[in-house]
Amino acid sequence: MSISGRELIRVMDDYASPKYAWAKDRIGLQVGNPDAEVKGILVTLDVTEAVVDEAIQKGANWIVAHHAVIFHPLTHLRTDLPAGRLMAKLMKHDLQVFIAHTNLDATEGGVNDVLAEKLQLEETRVLVTEGTEKLKKLVVFVPMDHHEKVLQAMGEAGAGWIGNYSHCTFNVQGIGTFLPQEGSNPFIGKQGELEKVEEIRLETIITERNQHQVVRAMLQAHPYEEVAYDIYPLDLNGAEWGYGKIGRLKQSMTLKELAEKVKRVYRISGLRMVGDPNKLVEKVAILGGSGARYFMDAKRKGADVYITGDIDFHTAQDALAAGMCLIDPGHHVEHLVVERICQVLKEKWGEKVPVYASQIDTNPFSFV
CATH class of the missing domain: 3.40.1390.30 (NIF3 (NGG1p interacting factor 3)-like)
Incomplete structure (x- = not known):
């Protein structure tokens, strides 16, 4: 294929x-x-x-x-x-x-998540917030014998996430009716005859980001020629999205030790460092590429050290004066x-x- x-x-x-x-x-x-x-x-x-x-x-x-x-x-x-x-x-x-x-850079599982995972950061969240995911409710009506297949397909496509729980749905049984017209090719019933089918109303939550892939997966798994479904906007906010990550090391270490770890896990032969090499650091902010302008965002969120590329001389001076440690592994770690x-x-x-x-x-x- x-x-x-x-x-x-x-x-x-x-x-x-x-x-x-x-x-x-x-x-x-x-x-x-x-x-x-x-x-x-x-x-x-x-x-x-x-x-x-x-x-x-x-x-x-x-x-x-x-x-x-x-x-x-x-x-x-x-x-x-x-x-x-x-x-x-x-x-x-x-x-x-x-x-x-x-x-x-901003997507889940993208540049900054990869860089944070390499350092084994825990309790990570967005460093520079640009917005929050818009949530929606997807409702689809499914014949009973295809309910499990459609539910699984939607869950695997990303529907039904609430906190740390996936595949969250609500299901109600009822009777669906339809009358196939000329030119139709019904999965159930015959042209010109009113059909009554036991169906399940399947409700789940989706994000604006994954709406298209969830609907696509649902349509592929659904047996009907014409699928009845609704999408409602919700007055709820989902997860934050934006640039960079901030999280905690599994255990505190000196700035020098962290710099050596950065060299090792990012597979680089050298980097630049700002701050006392012996200072203990635990909370780490990171932004891949060129993120020098955001060092105060890192400080405001309580980071002990900020890792980013392309740090200029005056930004390094300002960060040092503000008590913020910096590590510049270069832009290329992306x-x-x-x-x-x-x-x-x-x-x-x-x-x-x-x-x-x-x-x-x-x-x-x-x-x-």
């Missing part, structure tokens, strides 16, 4: 909803045709010429990246210059490039999310399409 580009885009959008992206962020399909068949997927942090060569060598015609290949408006496509040469190679070899950037994206895609399709994690190191910095 072939997989279309639109299916890949849908899976990525389900994982990292575009609604989480900053307003002017460059996300989505940037190069290529959304209808192009997916023959292979290369997942990378950045799209460089070496990465493109890797995709060609592996036979991958789709590249899923975190950083945009087109960020600033193009004023020319000169193939004697790096940007134009890169675009020409992508087009010549019919490669599609899909970007998930700030939406991948590459750790590549493994998670590969996992999401492989769980979706198994062996139907090859998925590769790029082996090209796109970090422009090295330590000497």
Whole structure:
């Protein structure tokens, strides 16, 4: 079974909803045709010429990246210059490039969750809150012998989460009626005859984020040609969403010990540190990429240390004066999310399409 580009885009959008992206962020399909068949997927942090060569060598015609290949408006496509040469190679070899950037930073299981998990942070919550999930009620009417199948399909798609409980539903038995008209192909009953069926009204809670995937799963599991269902907005707030994470280490350690742990679990050869190396730290805030501007958010939420990239000189001075310890492992540690994206895609399709994690190191910095 072939997989279309639109299916890949849908899976990525389900994982990292575009609604989480900053307003002017460059996300989505940037190069290529959304209808192009997916023959292979290369997942990378950045799209460089070496990465493109890797995709060609592996036979991958789709590249899923975190950083945009087109960020600033193009004023020319000169193939004697790096940007134009890169675009020409992508087009010549019919490669599609899909970007998930700030939406991948904010999504559950995205960049910042991966970075927090690597440090084994506990009791994590959002560092910089941008909003809360909107909750909705989904009601569907199901014939009794398909009730369990539909319920399980919806639960596996993410419906029914209340706190730490999943598959939360309410079910009421009743009688459904319908009269199949000309041109219909009823699962139960005959054209022109009023049918009465024992059905179950199945109610569950969904989020605005997972609404489409839950409805899709419900429709696929439901036997009826035309499915009766309702979606109601709820005057309730779901989980917070935003950028970065804050949580606690399993046990306190010195700033120096934490810095060494960061080097080890993020697989880097060096980093920058601000603060007393012997200070004990326990509460840690983290924001992948370039998050220096948010160090006061970390302090206000009680963090002992803030881990982020691209910290400038004056921000480091201000943080030190405010009593905030900093660790800068570089922007490139976001590459750790590549493994998670590969996992999401492989769980979706198994062996139907090859998925590769790029082996090209796109970090422009090295330590000497």
